[in-house]
Structure formats: C-alpha cells, structure tokens
Amino acid sequence: MRKKTYVKGIVLALLAGxxxxxTGPLGQYLFDEKTIxxxxxxxxxxxxxxxxxxxxxxxKRRLEIFTIWKDKKDALHMIIYSVAGMMxxxxxxFIAVEASNGGTATVLQYTNPVMIILxxxxxxxxxxxxxxxLAVLLALGGIFLLSTNGNLxxxxxxxxxxxMGLLCAVFTCxxxxxxxxxxxxxxxxxxxxxxxxxxxIALSIWKQxxxxxxxxxxxxxxxxAVLVFFGxxxxxxxxxxxxxxxxxxxxxxxxxxxPVIASVxxxxxxxxxxxxxxxxxxxxxxxxIIILSLNKKEEA
Numbered sequence: 001m002r003k004k005t006y007v008k009g010i011v012l013a014l015l016a017g018x019x020x021x022x023t024g025p026l027g028q029y030l031f032d033e034k035t036i037x038x039x040x041x042x043x044x045x046x047x048x049x050x051x052x053x054x055x056x057x058x059x060k061r062r063l064e065i066f067t068i069w070k071d072k073k074d075a076l077h078m079i080i081y082s083v084a085g086m087m088x089x090x091x092x093x094f095i096a097v098e099a100s101n102g103g104t105a106t107v108l109q110y111t112n113p114v115m116i117i118l119x120x121x122x123x124x125x126x127x128x129x130x131x132x133x134l135a136v137l138l139a140l141g142g143i144f145l146l147s148t149n150g151n152l153x154x155x156x157x158x159x160x161x162x163x164m165g166l167l168c169a170v171f172t173c174x175x176x177x178x179x180x181x182x183x184x185x186x187x188x189x190x191x192x193x194x195x196x197x198x199x200x201i202a203l204s205i206w207k208q209x210x211x212x213x214x215x216x217x218x219x220x221x222x223x224x225a226v227l228v229f230f231g232x233x234x235x236x237x238x239x240x241x242x243x244x245x246x247x248x249x250x251x252x253x254x255x256x257x258x259p260v261i262a263s264v265x266x267x268x269x270x271x272x273x274x275x276x277x278x279x280x281x282x283x284x285x286x287x288x289i290i291i292l293s294l295n296k297k298e299e300a
Contacts, residue, residue, distance in 0.1 A: 009246025012238040014257060019235035021261025024093075024102025026227050028270055031098045034220050038094035039209035043200050044224065046090060049232040050197030057190060065190050068182070077182055078194055085175040086192075087199030092168040100161030101272045103263030104146060107285050108165025110259050112172035113292045114139040119173070135288040142288070145281030156278065188240055196232075256289040 030036040057065045069075050089109075096105035114136050120126040128136065143166070149156045182191050204210075216224075263282060266272045274282070 005245050009242045009244070013242035013246060016235040016239040016242060017257035018261050019230050019238070021106070021258045022265060023227060023231040024097050024106045024262040025265040025270060026102075026223055026231060027094050027097045028102040028266065028272075030220065030223060031094075032270070034217075035212065035215045036220060037209060037212040038091065038098050039203065039207040040212035041224075041227075042087075042090045042094050043204045043207065043209050044213065045227055045232065046087065046196045046200030046203065048200075048224075048228045050193050050195070050200060052228065052233050053189060053193035053236075054197060057187075057193060064187075065193070068186050068190065068194065074182060074185070078191070079198060081175075081178040081182065081191075082195040082198035083202050085171070085178045085199075086195040087203050088171040089168060089175045090199065091203060092164050092171050096161055096164035096168055099158050099164055101266050101270070103259065103266040103272065103274070103282075104157060104161065104278075105165050105168070106262035107146065107259040107282050108143070108162070109168045109172055110256065110285055110289055111139050111143065111166065112169040112176070114288060115169050115173050116176075117292075131291055131294075135291045138284045138291070139288045142281040142284030145277045145284065147281075148277070149275040150277030156275065189237070192236060256286060256293075259286060 027038070027041060030041060031038065054065055068078055093105055093109055096108065117128050117132050117136055121128055143162075147155055147157045147162050155162070179191055179195075213220075259282065263274070267274065
C-alpha cells in the first residue's frame with residue numbers, strides 16, 4: 001500500500017511538472033500570434049484560477065475560506081504575499097516570455113534556489129556548502145551560456161528577457177518565503193486561491209489591461225481555458241498531493257521537468273531554435289535543481 005502511495009505521488013509530481021511546462025509556450029503563442037498582452041493574460045489567469053479554486057473550496061467547506069480575513073495581521077500578510085509573491089512572479093514571468101521565449105523564461109525562473117544561496121552568503125554571512133557552491137557555479141555558467149550561446153561578444157537573448165527572467169527568479173524566492181506562517185495556520189489551497197484572486201485584482205487596478213482582450217477570438221478563449229485548468233489549477237493541486245504522498249524532495253526534483261517540457265514544446269510547436277551552448281546552459285541550470293534538492297534530502 002505504501003509503495004502504491006509513493007508511486008501515485010511520483011505520477012502526480014510528474015503531471016504537475018508537465019502541465020506547468022505548457023504555460024510558457026502557450027503564453028508565447030498568444031503574445032506572438034494574437035493581440036494578447038502579458039498584462040491581460042496574467043490578470044485574467046489569476047482572477048479566473050483563484051475564483052475556480054475558491055469556489056471549489058466554498059462548495060466543500062463553506063465559510064472556512066473566509067477565516068483568514070478575521071485576523072488583521074493575517075489579512076495584511078495575505079495581501080502582501082498576493083502582490084509581492086504571486087502577482088510579481090506571474091507578471092515578471094510572462095514579461096520574460098514575451099521578451100524571449102517560453103523555454104528560456106522557464107529555465108531562468110528555476111535559478112531561484114541559487115538566488116537564496118547568494119542572499120544568505122552576502123547578506124546573512126552564511127557560508128555555502130560544497131554542493132551549494134557547485135550549484136551556484138553551474139547556474140551562473142548556465143545563465144552565461146543561455147544568454148550568449150558561448151560567444152562573449154553577443155547576446156542571443158534580449159537584455160529585457162534576461163533581466164525579467166532573473167527578476168522572476170528573485171520574486172519566486174519571495175513567493176516561496178513570504179507565505180510562511182499563513183501556510184502553517186491555514187490550508188495551503190485556501191492561501192493559494194486567495195493569493196491568485198487578489199494578485200489578479202491588484203494587477204488589474206495597476207495596469208487596467210481590459211482593452212487588450214477586446215479582439216480575443218474562440219481560439220484565444222479556448223487556450224485561456226487550457227491555461228487556467230490544465231496550466232494552473234490541476235498542476236497546483238497535483239503538486240500539493242505529490243508532496244504529501246512522496247515528500248517534497250522527490251516532488252521538487254520530478255517537477256523540475258517543467259523547463260524541459262517548456263523548451264521542447266517551444267521548439268516543436270513554435271519553431272524556436274536553441275544553439276548547442278544554450279542547450280548546455282539549460283542542462284546546467286536543471287542540474288542545479290537536482291543537486292540542491294538532493295542536498296535538502298541529506299539535511300533532513
């Protein structure tokens with residue numbers, strides 16, 4: 001029985017990684033071939049996904065989803081996390097997709113564990129371990145190869161794409177750290193549902209992107225529905241279940257298939273080509289995820 005549970009966790013983790021991998025290429029297609037903007041897509045995606053999750057929870061648990069708003073400190077914490085965590089990650093990611101491509105943006109986002117190591121080393125004076133140092137060097141090498149294709153004199157990615165991809169990695173650190181006490185006190189799905197909904201509302205107030213969706217046709221709405229259900233709601237729930245069944249280490253390693261899927265889909269369906277050194281850069285960055293995840297297992 002335990003083995004079946006473990007295998008189920010592995011399958012769910014792989015499912016989450018594969019489904020998350022479609023988001024970047026889907027966004028790239030909508031930006032390149034349609035009149036959709038990142039502002040419109042992120043706003044609608046967050047509001048729709050948050051609404052679906054919260055509605056599902058409300059039908060099962062009724063008023064429990066509103067408990068978080070009864071404590072003023074928790075409510076403020078929730079708003080900060082929604083804007084500086086959820087909204088910031090999603091918006092910077094899709095800006096990076098628009099400025100580069102779905103595969104590259106996804107791979108750059110996955111440098112976020114290295115950002116945490118560098119922060120602890122420079123600001124908290126925490127000396128990185130040997131494996132962490134190796135991971136940092138691999139990530140830096142991967143970023144270099146990804147942005148130059150091995151040529152010191154050229155950038156094969158736009159400066160905006162590189163900057164926003166790395167900024168997305170920084171915001172992903174906030175996304176991972178900020179919820180802290182909220183995740184301990186409340187159901188993780190409730191926290192995520194509210195953060196999506198509030199993040200979407202905040203972005204809509206800031207950017208007011210509604211005009212960008214005026215020309216959306218049936219194909220756009222169909223792909224948007226795929227993005228909401230198969231690129232957001234289902235992989236999120238699958239990821240949480242995978243962590244419960246097989247543990248966070250294996251779930252994180254298997255979910256790191258996301259940048260591989262994103263890169264492959266970008267190549268097959270959108271015709272984006274990658275040089276040999278760029279592909280090597282992808283491998284370096286994915287290897288950092290595996291090294292750091294295995295390192296966490298040893299510490300546990």
